[in-house]
Amino acid sequence: MKEIVKIVLSLTTVCVAAALILGAVFAKTDHLRKVNEEKLREDTIQSLLGYGTGVKKPGDLKIFDVYRYVITDDKGTTVLGYLLPLKEKGFALAEIDLSGKPGKVIPVTANAAQLAEPSSRDAAINAALPKGSKATYAETLSIANLRDKRLGYVVPGSTQGFKEAIKLMVSLDPDFNVTGMAIVEAKEDPGLGAEIQQDYFRNQFVGKTVDLLKSLKVIKEPLPTDYLEVLEPAKAKKIGLTQDQIREIKQKHVKDDIYALTGATISSRAVTNGVKDTVRKFVYRLDILTGALKQDKLQVAF
């Protein structure tokens, strides 16, 4: 009997000690990890807008994050809520119902730092809503202004890849033409599906207009050699093509469909459909949001 007690005590002490140490380490590192993730996200957005590593970010570049939430009240009605930065300091939640009709505008008391952190942002929004309503986070849209003129948008999206979900980001110019595409997270086969992260695949989307995207398909043909050369900026520089020549070749191929990756048609299709859906939904939603803002005469920072 004494044996068993000694054993159990011994095991319990080890477990408790382990759990305590882990709890302490977790508390310390969790915050740092979130900071890292946020920085990675910001870097991706900046590089999509054209200010990647090595290019200095201009002082008058302002990136605004608009958070979209889905709000359900106690009666079961669902509306969308956009958390917007206002022109005069402060933030507001603009509600729009599912058919696009603008609803109430609710001021949200919080500062920018609180809103950047997911859990404190959720708390601030739920506190501003009437009792019984619950807001769930949907996505973050980024709007970029350079010298107070619209530079472009960066929109996140996700699609089901060959193995697991692929998270991507698409950057658009003010006319919603694609200016860049980045793969944020993908667990595809190296050498095959993982090639979606390479320049020669991602840059095929650059320059596609909204109309071209609507009918964009994936074709199983090899990339034309001249197109391949301009898709990778480093290679183009090595060969010695001039900016005019590069522009000419890109213009020649902009109406082409997406050339599938060798041995990774499913991944190529997944990303293409992901880009199409992301842009389509964003354009639709932004249209409704702009209309609602005009109707509500809400002055926003962007």
Next chain:
Amino acid sequence: MSINKHLVTIALAVALSFLICGSALAQATETGSFKKDKEIEINFGVPVDEDWAQNTANFSAYEKPDPDIKIPIESVTLDARKTVATLKFKDALNTSSDYIVEAKDVTSGGKLLKNRVEFSVKKGEAQVLFGVFLGAMLINNFVFTQYLGLCIFFGVSQKKETAIGMGITFTTVMVSSAIMCWALFSYVLQTLHLDFLRIIVFIGTVAIFVQAMDTILRKVNPYLFKKLGVYLVLIVTNCIILAVPLKNADSGNGPFASLTLGLGAGIGFALALFLMSCVREKLEVCRVPATFQGLPIAFIVTGLFALAFLGFSGLAIF
């Protein structure tokens, strides 16, 4: 006395896991299904009015995460018995996503039946499960494609007999621990926000389970224990036994998906072991260069198997 205690504990555990699975399944709402990539079929259960159904304004369809983006419906047709409606869409649907179809003011025989009925449409559960199973067993075979379980793989695959023994034992332990770990993760770790303890909890569960099986088998069926008992202890150091619950936790799989992944992984492992043992038995009587004998040639054979299994990577039925 102690045998009964163990049996009772095991029986309780099994009953509990079934209860959990059952309750999870019972939460299903009305469901519809995809018919081809541009059509959805919904079953009202009772005959509905034709002219009500044909008015597409009475229906709305959207992807679950985007309730504000309605998908334009081209037409709605009823079947002969007027209980099943088929909605046709202009653009192809994304069958790997969840959709919701809402029908408002459902009228039957001229009378208003219900104000609003919601149908949840997603890929058939059975299809998804079969896809998971096939994936775990062949396409993403844990040994040849995901390089897990190699530790045991090379040690036990020398004879057909040991391979089969290990395969059976492993599959049993795998399936049970997959379910138990899923239950622990969903109901204990997530609700208490103790996510980061998952590694300890999973391996702890496996260790306890293996110990329990060891004790039970020893008392209940000594013959089986003599044949398979020695493999039980080795299972704890098998990478796959921890990888499967971790994958289930990461992908947020439900109870049945977790079980199927465990089953597929176990059978895939058994398959790999068996194939390998056949080859290695033949290798014993071949003239292998001295420096290659033993493990080196085994690795190269595994490489050849891995190449062969690569052929399954296009096998996506669903």
Next chain:
Amino acid sequence: MNRNVQLLWNGLIPENPIFRLALSLCPAVAVTTSIKNGLMLGLAVLFVQVCSSCTVSIFKSYIHPRIRIPAYVIIIALWVTVIDMILPVISPDVYKEVKLFIALIVVFAIIISRLELFASKEPFVPSFFDGAGMGAGFCFGLVLIGAIREFFGAGQIYGYDVLGFKPLLVMILPAGGFFVIGFIMATFNWLEYKITGKLPKSGGGH
């Protein structure tokens, strides 16, 4: 030679965990698609091995023999979770690649066997060096395999394009991993034969 230094050397070549003891092979194939990944996981294993060896060696008198295996597993799991939390802070993109294998360090036979065979019997300092040696040997093995596979499979070294084309894509795929390890093992056997004049018996593998 100082015993501690000998312990260090032991883990690197004569009893290299991957090529001679044939333990913990899973990550040897999976993670070695590039030097960077192999190095990161190797260092993580080194960390866990050294910490676990030291912990067990310090507390060996308090751990009851009947529960030593579960206790070892918990101690290993503890250090694995610690590194699982620290690594994403140090290097997020590498962490994404090796995430599953960090968690699997718990089931690496090499660590538990070292604890059982050595750390539970020896004092702190030798345990430290034994753990360091084995961990370093493991890391060395991963980097070696990673170097070969990355060079022949992707034409790169540590991410830098060296060849400009991909000679043998199969190297990056699982099959290539198996081939490379098989050949390296045979090479180690051949080296041992040349040096000591006798061949080792067929490897263990668990």
